[in-house]
Amino acid sequence: xxxxxxxxxxxxxxxxxxxxxxxxxxxxxxxxxxxxxxxxxxxxxxxxxxxxxxxxxxxxxxxxxxxxxxxxxxxxxxxxxxxxxxxxxxxxxxxxxxxxxxxxxxxxxxxxxxxxxxxxxxxxxxxxxxxxxxxxxxxxxxxxxxxxxxxxxxxxxxxxxx
Amino acid sequence: xxxxxxxxxxxxxxxxxxxxxxxxxxxxxxxxxxxxxxxxxxxxxxxxxxxxxxxxxxxxxxxxxxxxxxxxxxxxxxxxxxxxxxxxxxxxxxxxxxxxxxxxxxxxxxxxxxxxxxxxxxxxxxxxxxxxxxxxxxxxxxxxxxxxxxxxxxxxxxxxxxxxxxxxxxxxxxxxxxxxxxxxxxxxxxxxxxxxxxxxxxxxxxxxxxxxxxxxxxxxxxxxxxxxxxxxxxxxxxxxxxxxxxxxxxxxxxxxxxxxxxxxx
Numbered sequence: 001x002x003x004x005x006x007x008x009x010x011x012x013x014x015x016x017x018x019x020x021x022x023x024x025x026x027x028x029x030x031x032x033x034x035x036x037x038x039x040x041x042x043x044x045x046x047x048x049x050x051x052x053x054x055x056x057x058x059x060x061x062x063x064x065x066x067x068x069x070x071x072x073x074x075x076x077x078x079x080x081x082x083x084x085x086x087x088x089x090x091x092x093x094x095x096x097x098x099x100x101x102x103x104x105x106x107x108x109x110x111x112x113x114x115x116x117x118x119x120x121x122x123x124x125x126x127x128x129x130x131x132x133x134x135x136x137x138x139x140x141x142x143x144x145x146x147x148x149x150x151x152x153x154x155x156x157x158x159x160x161x162x
Numbered sequence: 163x164x165x166x167x168x169x170x171x172x173x174x175x176x177x178x179x180x181x182x183x184x185x186x187x188x189x190x191x192x193x194x195x196x197x198x199x200x201x202x203x204x205x206x207x208x209x210x211x212x213x214x215x216x217x218x219x220x221x222x223x224x225x226x227x228x229x230x231x232x233x234x235x236x237x238x239x240x241x242x243x244x245x246x247x248x249x250x251x252x253x254x255x256x257x258x259x260x261x262x263x264x265x266x267x268x269x270x271x272x273x274x275x276x277x278x279x280x281x282x283x284x285x286x287x288x289x290x291x292x293x294x295x296x297x298x299x300x301x302x303x304x305x306x307x308x309x310x311x312x313x314x315x316x317x318x319x320x321x322x323x324x325x326x327x328x329x330x331x332x333x334x335x336x337x338x339x340x341x342x343x344x345x346x347x348x349x350x351x352x353x354x355x356x357x358x359x360x361x362x363x364x365x366x367x368x369x370x371x372x373x374x375x376x377x378x379x380x381x382x383x384x385x386x387x388x389x390x391x392x393x394x395x396x397x398x399x400x401x402x403x404x405x406x407x408x409x410x411x412x413x414x415x416x417x418x419x420x421x422x423x424x425x426x427x
Contacts, residue, residue: 002168019168019210020200043198046264055238055267061197062268065168066190066212112263131344132262 009077119155233272
């Protein structure tokens, strides 16, 4: 058994789990944060994407013990004070989902992608950056639209702030 | 996944001591191959020794033309390093096409090289750039390092700490990714050193893993252009054959990727 302590969505949490426990299991079962999904469970689909120390990672392919001491953001940690994050709002406005199962991973991926590209994205880049996220409703078109809309808004806000 | 015991190493020495005390231990860095393999019960190490937090294994140093990349440096860090891009953009390009963005945030160059997957990208870069693989015990030339499918010259408990190479005058990597896995179905790294030496390394195609293509090296030494490869016919007898591509198809891909790489360099 390992005692794992980490900061999740701004809150310090700890729990006991097997050394072999996956981070996604720890998040869902120990912490009760079930917004992070398990899709393929083989590092391909991206439904489990979270941010670890500010970078998007697949939480089904990392042990909770490997993540001990890190700072984690899950889909539950995006909305501040009941206001949707701009990426969440853009997914809603553009209907960037069908069944919604892949959506938490898509949104976490989009936030990371927009941060790395500082809001400067075009359609080809977004589609290439979605390499690690699979939507089995095949609703990529509106996902791409939502990400571009969010990037324009967030990139615009960044320029205005500078 | 079978039970295992996790250890976080604080230094290379600490990692070696923990490995030597373990029954059937394995080092883990990003874990992007090892953890999925353990989940499928294809690997069942008694102990996992995590190298990701060892500071002496991190980071990229570029000093003039000489490059050192710490083994625990992630694909993302290699892909986005401005210093590296200035002297060897080919390796940044290669790193930016491994897996997907999330995998690149975790996976490391040392892990990729130590695993020596026959379809991995980095082994081709190491061979073509005549890199030196630095371990906690010695320095190994890339030519002597990759010994077969998933086999390397590493001994028990030995750890890759860094790789070193001199920036090439020209280099490029082109791969034909498997449409499903995105692993290289064939990838070719071409490099021309500052001393004029040409090296061509092929991954994803060889039945014994990554290899150098001597005939192409000779042709490109005489004339660095895609046309110089036109007359070469690649021998398919030592190439992989599977449901995705048979050996004859891969033989053709070796030539096509090599020509594209020379054109891109």
